[in-house]
Amino acid sequence: xxxxxxxxxxxxxxxxxxxxxxxxxxxxxxxxxxxxxxxxxxxxxxxxxxxxxxxxxxxxxxxxxxxxxxxxxxxxxxxxxxxxxxxxxxxxxxxxxxxxxxxxxxxxxxxxxxxxxxxxxxxxxxxxxxxxxxxxxxxxxxxxxxxxxxxxxxxxxxxxxxxxxxx
Amino acid sequence: xxxxxxxxxxxxxxxxxxxxxxxxxxxxxxxxxxxxxxxxxxxxxxxxxxxxxxxxxxxxxxxxxxxxxxxxxxxxxxxxxxxxxxxxxxxxxxxxxxxxxxxxxxxxxxxxxxxxxxxxxxxxxxxxxxxxxxxxxxxxxxxxxxxxxxxxxxxxxxxxxxxxxxxxxxxxxxxxxxxxxxxxxxxxxxxxxxxxxxxxxxxxxxxxxxxxxxxxxxxxxxxxxxxxxxxxxxxxxxxxxxxxxxxxxxxxxxxxxxxxxxxxxxxxxxxxxxxxxxxxxxxxxxxxxxxxxxxxxxxxxxxxxxxxxxxxxxxxxxxxxxxxxxxxxxxxxxxxxxxxxxxxxxxxxxxxxxxxxxxxxxxxxxxxxxxxxxxxxxxxxxxxxxxxxxxxxxxxxxxxxxxxxxxxxxxxxxxxxxxxxxxxxxxxxxxxxxxxxxxxxxxxxxxxxxxxxxxxxxxxxxxxxxxxxxxxxxxxxxxxxxxxxxxxxx
Numbered sequence: 320x321x322x323x324x325x326x327x328x329x330x331x332x333x334x335x336x337x338x339x340x341x342x343x344x345x346x347x348x349x350x351x352x353x354x355x356x357x358x359x360x361x362x363x364x365x366x367x368x369x370x371x372x373x374x375x376x377x378x379x380x381x382x383x384x385x386x387x388x389x390x391x392x393x394x395x396x397x398x399x400x401x402x403x404x405x406x407x408x409x410x411x412x413x414x415x416x417x418x419x420x421x422x423x424x425x426x427x428x429x430x431x432x433x434x435x436x437x438x439x440x441x442x443x444x445x446x447x448x449x450x451x452x453x454x455x456x457x458x459x460x461x462x463x464x465x466x467x468x469x470x471x472x473x474x475x476x477x478x479x480x481x482x483x484x485x486x
Numbered sequence: 487x488x489x490x491x492x493x494x495x496x497x498x499x500x501x502x503x504x505x506x507x508x509x510x511x512x513x514x515x516x517x518x519x520x521x522x523x524x525x526x527x528x529x530x531x532x533x534x535x536x537x538x539x540x541x542x543x544x545x546x547x548x549x550x551x552x553x554x555x556x557x558x559x560x561x562x563x564x565x566x567x568x569x570x571x572x573x574x575x576x577x578x579x580x581x582x583x584x585x586x587x588x589x590x591x592x593x594x595x596x597x598x599x600x601x602x603x604x605x606x607x608x609x610x611x612x613x614x615x616x617x618x619x620x621x622x623x624x625x626x627x628x629x630x631x632x633x634x635x636x637x638x639x640x641x642x643x644x645x646x647x648x649x650x651x652x653x654x655x656x657x658x659x660x661x662x663x664x665x666x667x668x669x670x671x672x673x674x675x676x677x678x679x680x681x682x683x684x685x686x687x688x689x690x691x692x693x694x695x696x697x698x699x700x701x702x703x704x705x706x707x708x709x710x711x712x713x714x715x716x717x718x719x720x721x722x723x724x725x726x727x728x729x730x731x732x733x734x735x736x737x738x739x740x741x742x743x744x745x746x747x748x749x750x751x752x753x754x755x756x757x758x759x760x761x762x763x764x765x766x767x768x769x770x771x772x773x774x775x776x777x778x779x780x781x782x783x784x785x786x787x788x789x790x791x792x793x794x795x796x797x798x799x800x801x802x803x804x805x806x807x808x809x810x811x812x813x814x815x816x817x818x819x820x821x822x823x824x825x826x827x828x829x830x831x832x833x834x835x836x837x838x839x840x841x842x843x844x845x846x847x848x849x850x851x852x853x854x855x856x857x858x859x860x861x862x863x864x865x866x867x868x869x870x871x872x873x874x875x876x877x878x879x880x881x882x883x884x885x886x887x888x889x890x891x892x893x894x895x896x897x898x899x900x901x902x903x904x905x906x907x908x909x910x911x912x913x914x915x916x917x918x919x920x921x922x923x924x925x926x927x928x929x930x931x932x933x934x935x936x937x938x939x940x941x942x943x944x945x946x947x948x949x950x951x952x953x954x955x956x957x958x959x960x961x962x963x964x965x966x967x968x969x970x971x972x973x974x975x976x
Contacts, residue, residue, distance in 0.1 A: 320646065320752055320911070320912075324911045324912075324913075327911070328655055331659075332658070332662075333804045334663060339676060341705065343676045343677065343678065344673075344674070344676065345674075346672055347671075354671060354933060354937045355932075355933050355936050355937070355941070357669045357671065357673035358675075360665060360929045360932070360933070360935075361662060361665045361675065361676075364658050364661045364662050364665075365662065366659055367654075368655065368658040368659070368662070370649060371654055371655045372655065373653055374651060375652075375655070378651070382875050391563055395714075397643065400707070400708075404850060407708050408705055408706045408708075409705075409706050409906075411705075412701075412706070413903055414700055416777070416828055416899040416902075418905070419899075420892065420895070421895055423892060423895075428886065432879055432883070434884060435769065435878070435879070435882075436876075436878075437877050439701065439705070439870070439874070439878060440706045440871070440874035440875050443701075443704050443870075443871035443874060443875060444521045444708055444709075444871050445871035445875070448872075451872070452792065452872075455872065459879055460879055460883075463879065463880070463883040464883070465884055467886075469886045473886065473887040473890060474771075475886065475894070477973050485500070
């Protein structure tokens with residue numbers, strides 16, 4: 320894992336330094352006094368990040384120093400579950416998050432939250448307690464919706480589909 | 487000062503403030519008692535609610551949650567051998583063996599007495615140390631501030647996780663993310679979308695980074711084993727046991743105060759140091775790890791002893807010592823108060839009200855702990871598979887309510903996924919968050935210092951104070967590398 324991590328960190332800061340900063344951090348034509356330009360700080364951090372990434376990469380090549388940079392936290396709880404299963408579960412979660420954002424525009428915040436809660440309960444494996452899960456999935460978002468909209472006057476999105484249906 | 491404290495006492499002693507503090511303590515104890523739910527999470531989840539409150543009650547709520555969760559962490563540590571918070575890990579060593587012996591009540595009571603003692607001593611220290619330190623801090627300028635923050639970041643990077651390099655990488659990521667949006671001279675940076683011109687708010691970033699990865703861990707690794715809680719059993723702590731533990735309790739409180747006041751050290755390190763010291767100096771050292779009440783007293787007094795003193799660098803210097811005080815820094819700023827030496831000039835009344843409120847909360851902690859001891863054993867049984875999705879929904883509603891914008895919700899979810907990747911690659915989250923919060927101040931002070939010196943970087947090492955902080959930062963780096971090399975050899 321050490322090499323992959325070192326490579327990814329170097330690549331991340333490299334992309335920021337060579338791609339994002341030139342495009343998204345414009346230098347103003349006039350800088351008052353001796354004030355450093357706006358790209359000075361992000362550049363300095365990106366260079367430091369790249370150096371650290373390269374250092375991690377270098378350390379991962381030597382077994383002696385590998386232990387300093389390689390705590391291996393995640394592997395401790397991974398157990399024997401095959402990697403494709405883990406990736407699939409992760410993929411489903413990210414998809415659920417993305418669909419939630421889309422569903423808010425269509426179904427509104429309340430319904431989308433209920434659906435997301437059901438999906439997450441299925442993904443955590445708690446869905447086997449169907450009745451408890453269903454009750455929580457309906458009651459919790461509803462209570463929060465009522466609390467925030469009445470007590471704090473929050474205007475949650477109602478969703479274009481529900482608006483079209485006149486709900 | 488005494489007169490100011492009395493006026494503050496009158497202002498704080500209202501039913502509304504007591505109810506807020508009691509709710510905070512109680513909520514904190516419950517959240518702290520649930521494995522996987524941390525004090526950081528409790529404080530961050532409450533942050534959106536404080537937007538609608540007065541400044542002092544909102545800070546008191548966050549402080550109460552912090553204190554409550556620090557104690558609450560010991561409940562599941564004692565009952566189910568699962569520390570609710572990292573700082574309670576040390577309490578497991580003697581708490582769980584005592585619970586196995588049918589003396590869970592005794593262990594919980596000792597944890598409560600020690601927590602309250604440590605907390606009270608810590609609050610007193612805060613009252614007497616913060617103001618003089620703030621006066622001293624008035625004499626320091628941008629270069630000194632910059633070096634102080636570099637020192638704080640280095641310390642946090644060094645003690646969070648097991649690798650200094652990964653801590654520094656994490657801090658760099660946080661600093662970089664903090665540059666998104668408008669800078670101090672009005673230039674927009676990394677504005678990939680129009681929303682990003684306003685930058686990233688603290689609340690969605692920190693909640694996303696800490697709460698969402700817990701859910702993803704449960705989903706991906708399905709690590710949801712349930713634990714059977716212990717019965718409370720023998721409840722009383724005898725007078726002899728209390729007398730025997732008093733020395734460790736006081737020593738632990740002082741260790742907590744000192745270690746809590748140093749940015750980045752925090753309650754976990756304090757608890758283990760205090761436990762080690764108690765074991766070294768105790769007559770019953772052979773019983774440590776087998777159910778020794780003195781061990782619980784040492785660790786719990788030290789971790790709660792940090793609660794007040796972590797506010798010292800925050801209030802006096804404007805530098806958060808850990809993630810929780812980082813969140814509190816955000817809360818202060820939301821209410822138009824900037825922690826640091828000027829806080830003692832501009833908002834002295836509010837500072838004294840905060841001090842008094844914190845003393846009250848020590849007493850409330852005792853009451854809440856006593857009243858709800860039996861109830862906690864049930865709370866600790868909530869399966870993570872149910873709890874984590876509930877927390878996600880709480881986060882979504884809370885974050886949306888802050889700005890009425892889906893942009894913050896998207897930031898929350900994106901930061902959650904990013905936080906999960908950080909976990910996968912063993913990159914600690916604490917330096918990221920501290921760096922994200924300190925980033926704008928760090929940059930501002932650096933750019934100001936360079937503007938003052940007409941671009942000469944030697945201004946950063948031009949005074950004894952900058953030298954002091956620079957030397958301390960180097961010292962921390964050297965010590966951490968030495969320790970990690972030793973561990974690697976072993």
